[in-house]
Amino acid sequence: MGSTKDLNQPEVFAEALVHATLLHDREKLAAWLAEDENVTDNPFWPWFAYFADRLIDMAPQPEHGFQSRPTRTVAAPKIGRNDPCPCQSGKKFKQCHMDKEESVDWKLGSPTPAIKAMAVSRIIQASPVEVLDKVPHEMASDVVLTEIAAAYHNGGKLEDALGIIKKVLDGDREDPHILWDYWIARYAEWLVEADKTTESEQFLMDEYDAPRKVAAWQVAQKLAAYYVDQGDTENAETWVDTALEGNNENPFNHYLKGLLLHSLSNWEEAEASYSMALKMSENFREEERAYMTPLVEEALKQVKNKEPLDVEEIEEEEA
Ligand SMILES: [Zn+2]
Numbered sequence: 001m002g003s004t005k006d007l008n009q010p011e012v013f014a015e016a017l018v019h020a021t022l023l024h025d026r027e028k029l030a031a032w033l034a035e036d037e038n039v040t041d042n043p044f045w046p047w048f049a050y051f052a053d054r055l056i057d058m059a060p061q062p063e064h065g066f067q068s069r070p071t072r073t074v075a076a077p078k079i080g081r082n083d084p085c086p087c088q089s090g091k092k093f094k095q096c097h098m099d100k101e102e103s104v105d106w107k108l109g110s111p112t113p114a115i116k117a118m119a120v121s122r123i124i125q126a127s128p129v130e131v132l133d134k135v136p137h138e139m140a141s142d143v144v145l146t147e148i149a150a151a152y153h154n155g156g157k158l159e160d161a162l163g164i165i166k167k168v169l170d171g172d173r174e175d176p177h178i179l180w181d182y183w184i185a186r187y188a189e190w191l192v193e194a195d196k197t198t199e200s201e202q203f204l205m206d207e208y209d210a211p212r213k214v215a216a217w218q219v220a221q222k223l224a225a226y227y228v229d230q231g232d233t234e235n236a237e238t239w240v241d242t243a244l245e246g247n248n249e250n251p252f253n254h255y256l257k258g259l260l261l262h263s264l265s266n267w268e269e270a271e272a273s274y275s276m277a278l279k280m281s282e283n284f285r286e287e288e289r290a291y292m293t294p295l296v297e298e299a300l301k302q303v304k305n306k307e308p309l310d311v312e313e314i315e316e317e318e319a
Contacts, residue, residue, distance in 0.1 A: 005033050007051075007108050010115050017111060017119035020059035022126060026052045043086035044097075046077040051108055058111060060120050062131050065139025117143045117177040124148055129155050142168050142175040146183060153186075158194050165190070173213045180213040185222050192229065201226060217246020217253075224256045228263070236260050251280035255296050262299060262309045274300040 007013050016033065023029050030048035031039040033055075039048055053074065060066040079086065085096035111119070124132065124147040132148050140148070145168050152161040165187045173180055184207055191200035204226060208219040220243040227236035240260055243253045258273035274296050281292045302309060 003035060005035065007033075010112070010118065013111055014115050014118035014122065016055050017059050017115070018122045018126070020052070020055040021061070021119070021123050024056075026056065029055060043088060050074070050076050054108055060116060060123060060144075062123070062127060062135050065136045066120050066123070066141070066144045067139055113177065120144055121147050124151055127151070129157070137164070137167075142171065143177050146178060150186075153190060158190060162187070162190055162194060181218045184214060184219065185225070188222055188226060192226070197230065215246065217243050217250075220246060221250070221253055221256065224253075224260075228256055228259050231263070233260060233264060249280055249283070251277040251284060251292055251296070254280055255292070255299070258296070258299060258303070259309065262303050265306075265308070267303055267306050270303045271300065274303060 005012050005016065007016060016029075019029055019032055023032075026049060027039065030045070030052040031037055033051055034042055034044070034048045036042050039045060042048065053072070056069075057071045058068050061069055079093050079098075081092070081094040081098065083093050085091050085093045085098075087097055089096050120141075120143060124144070129151065132151055135144070135148060137145065145164050149161040149164040149168075152158075152164070165183060168178075169180075169183060169187060184204075188200045188204050191197070191203065201223075204219060204223045207214070208216060208223060211219055220239050224236055224239035224243050227233075227239055236256075237260060240253070240257045243250070244257065247253060254273050254277035258270045258277060261270035261273055277296045278293065278300070281289050281296070284292065299309060
């Protein structure tokens with residue numbers, strides 16, 4: 001027997017739920033768990049089949065708003081300590097495979113909300129729009145809804161994407177797996193994409209007046225980005241400074257300041273702001289840094305050559 005999948009690893013568990021949803025096939029799922037194509041010949045087949053069934057029960061079901069199916073209560077196959085080992089070694093189970101096979105990677109508890117969120121996001125990314133159209137929204141969690149909105153946006157269904165995000169943002173914002181700051185920024189950007197600039201500005205102003213689950217400076221940062229994007233330097237300056245007053249260590253705030261100064265051909269100060277953004281991003285998490293650094297480096301290169309900012313190019317790279 002080869003190695004089996006270790007379901008105690010959150011990523012492996014999430015991947016198993018993805019397979020359970022997309023494969024819809026007990027035998028294929030069991031083969032994947034066992035890393036054994038001929039899983040039905042495997043002496044431990046009853047266990048692999050059992051775990052496959054459990055995973056299929058727990059898998060997020062699109063037709064149920066990505067909730068799990070009601071779980072069947074079936075006991076795990078049991079082998080007594082003194083029974084002959086199923087591997088047919090002739091030894092007692094306790095002297096052979098008991099500790100090896102019914103050890104860590106064979107345990108399967110209920111997935112944590114974080115594991116479910118990980119799996120759901122993968123399943124939605126892999127699902128065609130026709131499947132997503134049939135997901136009942138009233139049963140779906142906010143994580144599911146934001147993932148569907150992102151899929152709709154990527155698929156060019158901008159109005160549907162906007163409708164979903166508005167509903168989520170208007171809700172209680174209790175879901176701990178959602179970055180509210182991120183979705184506020186996306187919603188404002190998507191409104192601009194849909195040529196609803198006034199609505200975007202008003203939305204951000206309302207958020208700034210009554211922030212929920214985000215800091216006021218984070219909303220100020222979105223307003224700054226909005227005005228930089230619109231070429232409204234006066235308002236951009238006001239909101240960049242407000243964002244920086246609120247958080248002087250956030251690299252994106254310094255980057256926005258750089259963009260503003262850059263657009264005013266204030267080369268040296270723009271360079272200083274971009275350099276500060278790079279310095280501050282060293283304290284950022286890996287994925288945020290990976291996103292920030294190329295943007296800032298490109299702008300910095302342009303400002304050093306006293307070239308006007310080529311925003312078009314940067315936005316394309318961003319997408
Ligand atoms: Zn054995």
